[in-house]
Amino acid sequence: MNRRLLASLAIVVGIALIVIAIVYWAEPAKSLPSFFPGHQAGSNHHHTKHGIAAFLVGLASFAFAWFNTGPKRSRAA
Amino acid sequence: MPISYFQGAMLGLLQGVSELFPVSSLGHSVILPKLVGWNIHQKDPYFLTFLVATHLATALVLLAFFWRDWVRIVKGLGRSLREREIAPDDADAKLGWLLVVGTIPAGILGVTLQDKLRNLFGSPEYAAIFLACNGLLLFGAELLRRRAPVTSDDDDTRIAQTVSWRDAGLVGAAQAIALVPGFSRSGASMGGGLLVGLSHKDAARFAFLLATPIILAAAVLKLPDLAGKQGNGVRGPALVGALCAALTAYFAVRFLMRYFETQTLLPFAIYCAAAGTAAAVYFAVS
Numbered sequence: 165m166n167r168r169l170l171a172s173l174a175i176v177v178g179i180a181l182i183v184i185a186i187v188y189w190a191e192p193a194k195s196l197p198s199f200f201p202g203h204q205a206g207s208n209h210h211h212t213k214h215g216i217a218a219f220l221v222g223l224a225s226f227a228f229a230w231f232n233t234g235p236k237r238s239r240a241a
Numbered sequence: 242m243p244i245s246y247f248q249g250a251m252l253g254l255l256q257g258v259s260e261l262f263p264v265s266s267l268g269h270s271v272i273l274p275k276l277v278g279w280n281i282h283q284k285d286p287y288f289l290t291f292l293v294a295t296h297l298a299t300a301l302v303l304l305a306f307f308w309r310d311w312v313r314i315v316k317g318l319g320r321s322l323r324e325r326e327i328a329p330d331d332a333d334a335k336l337g338w339l340l341v342v343g344t345i346p347a348g349i350l351g352v353t354l355q356d357k358l359r360n361l362f363g364s365p366e367y368a369a370i371f372l373a374c375n376g377l378l379l380f381g382a383e384l385l386r387r388r389a390p391v392t393s394d395d396d397d398t399r400i401a402q403t404v405s406w407r408d409a410g411l412v413g414a415a416q417a418i419a420l421v422p423g424f425s426r427s428g429a430s431m432g433g434g435l436l437v438g439l440s441h442k443d444a445a446r447f448a449f450l451l452a453t454p455i456i457l458a459a460a461v462l463k464l465p466d467l468a469g470k471q472g473n474g475v476r477g478p479a480l481v482g483a484l485c486a487a488l489t490a491y492f493a494v495r496f497l498m499r500y501f502e503t504q505t506l507l508p509f510a511i512y513c514a515a516a517g518t519a520a521a522v523y524f525a526v527s
Contacts, residue, residue: 213462214353220345227322231326234324
């Protein structure tokens with residue numbers, strides 16, 4: 165798989181994870197989509213930790229994209 | 242008072258040592274109260290709040306002990322982001338990103354599985370059985386370990402050269418086994434480090450660096466519990482426990498970094514197998 169495609173995928177995944185993080189922070193457990201880990205009918209608990217984890221993995225995806233779209237100085241050397 | 246000052250001090254001393262020794266701090270924190278007949282249960286909210294303080298203390302000691310390394314690692318991360326590449330000779334940057342890659346699976350598994358696993362296996366009886374299994378795990382890691390290549394005089398350079406991205410992810414994921422009381426986080430990551438070709442000393446160093454952000458983040462996120470209603474009646478013993486945990490954690494990490502220059506995981510494997518089996522038999526017959 166070429167680097168540009170990998171970087172594009174990482175950006176898409178990163179954006180999706182940031183959106184997921186916001187959903188975790190904004191919605192209580194009862195209002196999360198049922199396929200989300202932590203969904204619990206009737207619970208008003210906010211899964212802050214789930215949101216932080218999704219946010220940080222999203223940032224890591226952006227970092228991966230950042231490296232994959234950088235100049236190839238040392239690889240070419 | 243749900244936890245006395247004496248109990249807080251004892252549990253703190255125990256936590257500081259057992260968090261860093263590959264013998265499961267959570268397992269010991271669950272087994273000890275039952276063994277000595279204290280009315281403390283692992284699932285009680287005040288006990289979990291108490292553990293936040295001792296974990297925070299341990300994490301701060303680890304951070305302070307490896308402070309200079311963390312400063313170099315963070316600078317390396319910044320340098321690699323600026324240059325948009327991890328230079329082949331930049332061990333600090335490579336080690337920093339290895340720690341990031343190792344922390345991701347541990348974090349995801351921790352967030353999604355922690356409550357379920359602790360609810361399932363949080364009893365002293367299970368913890369005793371899993372402590373014995375932890376001994377077998379350590380023994381297996383010693384048995385299957387690869388001979389560590391001597392590639393550099395510098396610890397971080399050796400780790401950066403030996404551990405691949407995939408290895409870092411696997412070692413990080415291995416930490417998640419410590420969500421089950423009785424299995425050791427440092428034991429799992431040290432064992433993983435040995436399996437990917439690190440020496441005992443480098444595996445211990447990598448395990449402690451890998452553990453710091455996870456323990457610190459978990460403790461900081463739970464700190465509001467200590468300040469809030471759940472902390473009522475526990476704050477004093479928790480503070481005493483945290484100071485005791487900090488003291489023993491400091492001596493534990495100092496001791497272990499020297500110990501693993503020449504020694505192996507075998508004594509810990511024997512201890513876990515023996516103590517776990519003895520506790521399991523005691524719980525079964527009592």
